[in-house]
Amino acid sequence: MFNRISTHRVLNIGLCATLALGMLGTAAAQTTTAAAGTSASASSAQTPTGPGSAGAGRAGLASGRPRTLFNSGDPTLTLTPPLGGSRGAPPGSAPPNPDPRDFDGVWWLQGYEYLLGPAPGVPPPLKPKYMKLLEERIRAKNRGTPEADTETQCLSHGMPRLMESPYPIEIVQTPGRITFLHEVAHEVRRIYLDRPHPRHVRLSFLGDSVGHWEGDTLVVDTVGLDDRPFLDDEGSAHSTQLHVIEHYRKTDGGANLELTITVIDPVTMEHPYSYHRIYHWRPDVRPQEYICEENNRNAPVNGITVAK
Amino acid sequence: MSGAGSLGAGGKRAGCMGAGGKRAGWLRAGLAAAALVSVLSVARADPPDLSGVWSVVHPPHALRTLDGALPPLTASARAVYEEHLKAAARGDRSFDGMNRCLPPGLPRLMLVQEPFEILQKPKVLYFIFQLNRLPRRVYLGEALPTDPDPHWLGYSVAHWDGDALVIESAGFNDLTVLDDAGLPHSEDLHLTERYVLSADGKRLHARFTIEDPKTFTRPWMARAEYVKRPGYEIPEEVCMDKFLKPRAAK
Numbered sequence: 243m244f245n246r247i248s249t250h251r252v253l254n255i256g257l258c259a260t261l262a263l264g265m266l267g268t269a270a271a272q273t274t275t276a277a278a279g280t281s282a283s284a285s286s287a288q289t290p291t292g293p294g295s296a297g298a299g300r301a302g303l304a305s306g307r308p309r310t311l312f313n314s315g316d317p318t319l320t321l322t323p324p325l326g327g328s329r330g331a332p333p334g335s336a337p338p339n340p341d342p343r344d345f346d347g348v349w350w351l352q353g354y355e356y357l358l359g360p361a362p363g364v365p366p367p368l369k370p371k372y373m374k375l376l377e378e379r380i381r382a383k384n385r386g387t388p389e390a391d392t393e394t395q396c397l398s399h400g401m402p403r404l405m406e407s408p409y410p411i412e413i414v415q416t417p418g419r420i421t422f423l424h425e426v427a428h429e430v431r432r433i434y435l436d437r438p439h440p441r442h443v444r445l446s447f448l449g450d451s452v453g454h455w456e457g458d459t460l461v462v463d464t465v466g467l468d469d470r471p472f473l474d475d476e477g478s479a480h481s482t483q484l485h486v487i488e489h490y491r492k493t494d495g496g497a498n499l500e501l502t503i504t505v506i507d508p509v510t511m512e513h514p515y516s517y518h519r520i521y522h523w524r525p526d527v528r529p530q531e532y533i534c535e536e537n538n539r540n541a542p543v544n545g546i547t548v549a550k
Numbered sequence: 551m552s553g554a555g556s557l558g559a560g561g562k563r564a565g566c567m568g569a570g571g572k573r574a575g576w577l578r579a580g581l582a583a584a585a586l587v588s589v590l591s592v593a594r595a596d597p598p599d600l601s602g603v604w605s606v607v608h609p610p611h612a613l614r615t616l617d618g619a620l621p622p623l624t625a626s627a628r629a630v631y632e633e634h635l636k637a638a639a640r641g642d643r644s645f646d647g648m649n650r651c652l653p654p655g656l657p658r659l660m661l662v663q664e665p666f667e668i669l670q671k672p673k674v675l676y677f678i679f680q681l682n683r684l685p686r687r688v689y690l691g692e693a694l695p696t697d698p699d700p701h702w703l704g705y706s707v708a709h710w711d712g713d714a715l716v717i718e719s720a721g722f723n724d725l726t727v728l729d730d731a732g733l734p735h736s737e738d739l740h741l742t743e744r745y746v747l748s749a750d751g752k753r754l755h756a757r758f759t760i761e762d763p764k765t766f767t768r769p770w771m772a773r774a775e776y777v778k779r780p781g782y783e784i785p786e787e788v789c790m791d792k793f794l795k796p797r798a799a800k
Contacts, residue, residue, distance in 0.1 A: 346671075396651065396790045414669050414676055416601065421669060423676065423685050430683045432784070446786040529687070531701045535651040535790065 308363035311380055318381045321363055321476065325354035325408055328522050330497060336525040338496030342458035345413040345420065345490065348529065349499050349521035354408045358474035358505075360515040365478060366505065367512040372479045379477030392471040396427065396534035398447030400471025401464055402486050402503045404429055405519065410527050420453060420460070425529040433462050445482055447471060462488040473505070481509030497523050597710045598747045601670045603784060604754055604776040609663040612731035615770045627734050627765040634732025645732055647725060651789035653684055653702035655726030656719055656741055657758045661774060667784055675708065675715070682789035694720050700737050702726065717743040728760070736764035752778045 311319035328350030331338075339347065359365045365376060382388050393399045399407070409425035418436035433451040443450045443466030453462040464486040473480045485506040493500050499521040506514040615621055623631055634645050648654050654662060664680035677686040688706040698705050698721030708717040719741040728735050742759040754776040761769040 397788050398786075414671065416669050421676075421678070423678075428683060428685055430678055430685060434783075444785070447788060448786060531703060533653060533702055536702075 311365060311377060313363075318384050319377060320384055321380070322356040322383075324356065324362065327351050327353040327408060328410075328524065330522045331524050331526055338494075338523045338525075340492075340496045342492050342496075343455065343460075344415065345460070345492070345499065346415050348410050348412050348524045348527045350410045350524045350527065351405075351407060352520045352522055355406060356475040358402060358406060358478065358503075358517065360517055365476075366473065367515055368478060368510055369512055372510040376476060376478050379472075383476070389477065391477070392447065393427070398429060398471060399427065400447050400473070400480075401449055401467055401484075402488075402505060403471060403474055404431070404448065405488070405501065405503065406474070409532065410524060410529050411521065412529050423529065425532050427534045428532055439463070439465055449484075449486070458491060460488075460490040462486075462490070464488070479510050480505075480507050483507060483509050499523070597715070598713050599670060599751075600668045600675070600715065600745065600747060600754065603665050603667045603779040603782045605665040605779055606661055606663065607775045607777055609661055610729060610772075610774075613661075613729040613733055613772050616773060621733065621760070621770050622767040623733075624765060624767055630734045631732060634727065634734070638732060646727060646730070651682060651793075653726070654681070655702055655722060655728070655735075656686075656704060656706075657743065657760070657772075657774075658726065658728055658730075659684065659686070659703065660743070660756070660758075661729070664787065665779055665782060665784060678784070680784045680787050682787060688717050694718055700724070704739075704741070711744075713746060715743075715745040717741075717745075719743070734765055735760075735762050738762050738764050754778075 307324075308321065309323075310316055310321060329352075355362060357363060357365055360367070365373065368376060379389050393403070398404070404424060404426075405411075407424055407426045411425070412423040414421045414423060418434065420433040420435065422431035422433070424431070429448070431448050431451060433453040435453050435455075437452065439450050439452055445466055445468045447468050447470075449464040449467040451462050451464045453460055455461070465484075467480070467482060467484045467486070469480060469482045469484070471480075472478060473484075487504040487506070489502045489504075491500050492498070501519045501521065502516055503519065504514060504516045505511065613621060637643070637645060643649055653659065659679060659681065660666075660677075662679075662681050666677050666679040666681075669676040669678065673690050675688040675690065677688065678684075679686070684703070686703050686706065688708045690708050690710075692707045694707050695705055700723035701721055702723060702725070704719045704722040706717050706719040708715055710716070720739070722735070722737060722739045722741075724735060724737045724739075726735070727733055740761040742761075744757045744759075746755045747753075748755065756774040756776065758772045758774065759769055760766065760772065
């Protein structure tokens with residue numbers, strides 16, 4: 243059982259870590275749309291810069307970001323290097339929409355971190371028990387037998403991890419609602435602007451999200467999160483008491499969407515913490531079909547898992 | 551824009567009517583009426599609002615033509631269909647990727663019992679399905695790709711034909727079946743969907759035209775009806791979760 247899932251985990255890590263390969267690997271789904279025209283060139287043109295190339299990744303390394311957990315130098319605690327992620331829209335793209343309260347359109351994360359702590363290469367402020375669990379998970383990953391998390395099994399990335407995707411996010415604003423359509427694993431986030439959290443929230447992978455505007459900042463409050471997803475790719479843990487607060491604001495005339503994520507979890511964390519992200523406006527990109535389950539060779543048939 | 555211009559011109563002409571003779575007055579009245587019609591048609595050009603959550607009224611097990619007949623399968627496709635029927639009868643539904651959480655393809659995704667939501671924008675209609683939270687994007691005023699890579703949900707473009715939304719889809723893979731019974735199709739499947747909102751806005755009437763010369767001897771049609779579900783919030787439904795063990799107690 244463990245071995246089977248581990249193998250799968252490795253397959254999916256491969257997909258996720260190398261976006262260029264991932265784009266090819268998701269069943270040609272990521273390639274051409276003749277009608278779209280833009281999307282194919284956009285998808286291939288925006289292959290992220292790896293850690294060794296120019297971009298956010300190298301900047302992070304050059305500034306002395308830890309390569310191992312706690313910067314211990316212990317090779318068994320080696321952290322996966324970041325990706326460069328998306329650049330801004332290529333020349334000739336449609337100009338950004340300067341309306342500060344209109345987030346409609348396609349956005350793409352700059353950079354990509356495997357550890358979602360308060361700074362690059364720094365883990366969340368986990369309590370000792372959960373820091374030990376993170377160490378175990380990093381060691382397992384470095385042994386080539388990573389623990390299978392939910393995303394690997396084509397479940398869901400959970401929050402806040404879903405916002406750390408190397409795939410585009412399409413935002414659709416309608417009365418009383420903001421909907422995030424993530425290319426990765428066709429995940430959908432519904433943010434309700436017209437109601438509070440229900441009194442009894444049913445646990446789900448992406449939780450219950452409500453939002454409101456504070457000036458031109460969209461504030462999103464998410465609770466009711468299932469505790470099975472890792473908080474980040476390296477394996478930080480969260481509980482069902484996780485509370486995520488996001489502040490979104492358009493900057494640079496609409497060319498960028500800035501996000502501050504605040505993570506509160508009284509069970510697994512010593513204290514709340516925040517981190518900052520930037521998404522680029524990408525009118526040249528059309529989100530493509532992404533079917534995680536297609537590569538899931540161990541998916542059950544008639545409710546029974548079969549090895550293939 | 552042109553509507554507003556017509557209104558201005560019409561108004562001006564109507565204002566001149568008193569000064570003109572009877573005949574000229576009729577002519578001007580006619581022009582004013584024409585301008586008014588053009589304004590009304592511009593107003594009507596605002597497409598119907600299909601936004602909201604919808605459920606299919608009778609999720610079909612097996613697709614049938616408008617006459618209730620078996621779709622006109624070619625001989626080879628009929629053999630595949632009969633294999634599927636036999637397999638299903640002995641409890642083997644391995645022909646159906648939906649059991650492995652693969653997308654059901656189209657039009658089947660439009661005919662599952664789980665509701666879906668339409669988010670309507672001028673250039674895109676987003677269909678977001680409760681079933682495994684699958685999204686479908688329908689682009690208005692575009693042509694289908696001429697040489698697409700096959701996708702589970704193909705590619706969809708649409709236009710408004712009066713008050714009817716007409717969606718054309720192609721570029722499907724052949725890894726899905728068209729219905730629960732196991733009706734096959736090829737990559738040449740071309741689907742035309744025509745949706746008309748009822749006068750009270752509570753129902754959506756659909757006609758599907760299915761063309762696939764490798765599977766069917768001629769194009770055929772099926773119908774479906776949807777009912778609006780006001781106040782229904784689509785819950786998160788992650789297909790693979792049904793295969794997992796219950797959450798371990800901590």
